[in-house]
Each structure stands twice: as C-alpha cells, then as structure tokens.
Amino acid sequence: MRQAFRVGMTQKAREIRELLAEVRRLRPRRILEIGSSAGGTLFLWTRAAADDAIVVSIDLPAGSLADPEEAERLRRFERFRRGRQRLYLLRADSHAGLTQRRLVEILEGQALDFLFIDGDHSYEGVRRDFDDYAPLVRPDGLIALHDVHPHSHGWGGEVPQFWSEIRERYAGSELLGSPDQDGFGIGLIRMPAPALSAPRSGIPRA
Numbered sequence: 001m002r003q004a005f006r007v008g009m010t011q012k013a014r015e016i017r018e019l020l021a022e023v024r025r026l027r028p029r030r031i032l033e034i035g036s037s038a039g040g041t042l043f044l045w046t047r048a049a050a051d052d053a054i055v056v057s058i059d060l061p062a063g064s065l066a067d068p069e070e071a072e073r074l075r076r077f078e079r080f081r082r083g084r085q086r087l088y089l090l091r092a093d094s095h096a097g098l099t100q101r102r103l104v105e106i107l108e109g110q111a112l113d114f115l116f117i118d119g120d121h122s123y124e125g126v127r128r129d130f131d132d133y134a135p136l137v138r139p140d141g142l143i144a145l146h147d148v149h150p151h152s153h154g155w156g157g158e159v160p161q162f163w164s165e166i167r168e169r170y171a172g173s174e175l176l177g178s179p180d181q182d183g184f185g186i187g188l189i190r191m192p193a194p195a196l197s198a199p200r201s202g203i204p205r206a
Contacts, residue, residue, distance in 0.1 A: 001044075007076075009040020011146070012177035012184045016041070019144055019175055019186050023048040026142055028113030031055045032103065034094045034129050035119030035146075039073070043080045045116070051083030056106055058099060059119065061091040094119055095128050103136070111138035118146040121157025130166070139193040149176060149185025156183050163187045 001017060009016070029050045036042045036057040046055055057077065061070050074089055081087045088106050092099040115137050117129050126145065137143055147156035148163035166172065167187065175186040 004040040004044045007040040007043050008038025009044075010037070011041065011186075012181070014177040015175045015184060015186045016044070019188065020044055020048060022142060022188065023114055026113055028141075029053045030107060030110055030112050031114045031116075032058065032112050032133060032136070033116045033118070034058050034133065035117070036077070037118075039077050039080070041116060041118070042077060045114070046080045046082060046085060046087070049085065051085065054086050054088070054106065055081075056088045056090065056103060058090045058092060058094045058103070060093060095125070095132070100132055103133075107136070111141065112136045113138060113141045115141070115143045116146070117143070121147060121159050123158035123162055126157075126159050126162045130162070134191070137191045139191055141191045143189040143191065145187040145189075147184060148174060148187035149181065149183055151183030156185075160185075 001013070001020070023045065027050055028048070029052065031045050031049055031053060033042055033045060033056070036059045042055070042057050049055055061067075062073070077089055078087060090099060090102060092102075112133075115133055117126065117133070119129055120126060130143075130145070134143055145159060145163060147159045150156065150160040163172070166189075170189045170192070172187050172189045175188060177184065
C-alpha cells in the first residue's frame with residue numbers, strides 16, 4: 001500500500017485496502033484495469049495477482065507516445081511485473097472496437113477474474129466500459145468501479161448516477177472510508193452465475 005501511494009495512487013486508504021483484500025482472496029490470473037493514471041492501483045494488482053497472471057491496462061496516453069515522460073511512465077509500469085506475469089499496456093481508447101478485440105486476443109479466449117473501472121467518468125463513458133467489458137468477467141469474478149459516492153462539486157463525474165442504476169441489479173456493495181465523506185467510494189460487484197435454462201414446455205416426443 002505504501003509503495004502504491006508513492007507511485008501516485010489517489011484512493012481512500014480504507015477503501016482500497018478492503019478492495020485489495022477481496023482481490024487477494026480471489027488470487028486472479030487475468031486482470032483488466034481501465035484508467036491507470038499514475039499506476040498506483042496497477043502496481044497493487046500485480047502484487048495481488050498470481051505469479052503467472054495476465055494483467056492488462058487500458059488508458060489513453062497522457063501525451064504523445066513519443067513524449068519522453070510517457071516513455072518513462074511506461075518503463076516504470078513495466079517494472080511492476082513480477083514472477084512470470086505478463087503485463088500489457090494498451091495506450092488506447094477503451095471504447096474503440098480495436099482495443100476490445102486486442103484484449104480478447106491477449107486473453108486467448110479466457111475470462112477475466114477481476115475488472116477495475118476508473119477511466120471515463122461521464123455517464124456514457126462508464127456505461128460503455130461496463131457494458132463492453134463486464135461480459136468478459138467470469139461467474140464469481142469481481143468488478144470494481146471507482147468514484148461511486150456522490151461529490152458535492154461533481155468531481156466524480158456521473159459515475160454515482162450509473163452506479164445507482166446497476167447496484168441493485170447486481171446486488172453490489174460499496175466500500176466507503178466514511179458514510180459522510182465527499183466523493184470517492186468503490187462499488188463492488190461479484191458476477192453472478194448464469195441462470196439455468198428453463199425446461200422446455202409441451203409434450204415430449206415419443
């Protein structure tokens with residue numbers, strides 16, 4: 001945790017500590033983070049993941065890919081890897097079809113164990129990230145969304161609105177540092193198992 005904050009993580013300590021505990025219990029082998037910023041949470045996921053995990057970050061570059069600062073940021077991210085982990089840094093728009101197809105190729109047909117959404121905070125942006133990538137998460141896998149608690153000045157964007165619409169549908173829970181805090185908050189969803197097919201009606205054939 002201390003190292004993640006030194007990297008530049010902007011999270012409430014209690015909230016991210018509780019999420020990290022959930023992810024550790026899952027011991028994920030396939031992780032996707034949308035919106036890595038300075039890389040603090042990306043660092044945490046590499047520590048919580050299995051030694052042979054695939055960890056993917058999707059984020060727009062802070063500037064040009066040729067920018068020395070961007071190149072240094074990517075080199076720093078690469079050093080997060082440990083063991084036999086494979087780390088993929090997709091500096092691209094998460095909403096682009098090409099980005100989604102690249103992720104599917106990387107996963108080689110396997111489902112995600114954990115998805116962390118902290119990218120586009122507009123209503124349409126977070127909705128698209130959820131709609132596009134949640135179906136790739138396996139049953140009993142985890143999805144976490146950052147900034148689900150309303151902020152008095154709207155600094156969390158429209159994520160709280162989207163979260164309020166899906167929380168009941170997925171029996172989601174909130175990780176909050178304090179119930180009266182302004183903003184932040186992590187929404188947590190454990191993906192349900194697919195419903196069993198209903199039996200066919202009608203008279204069986206002889």
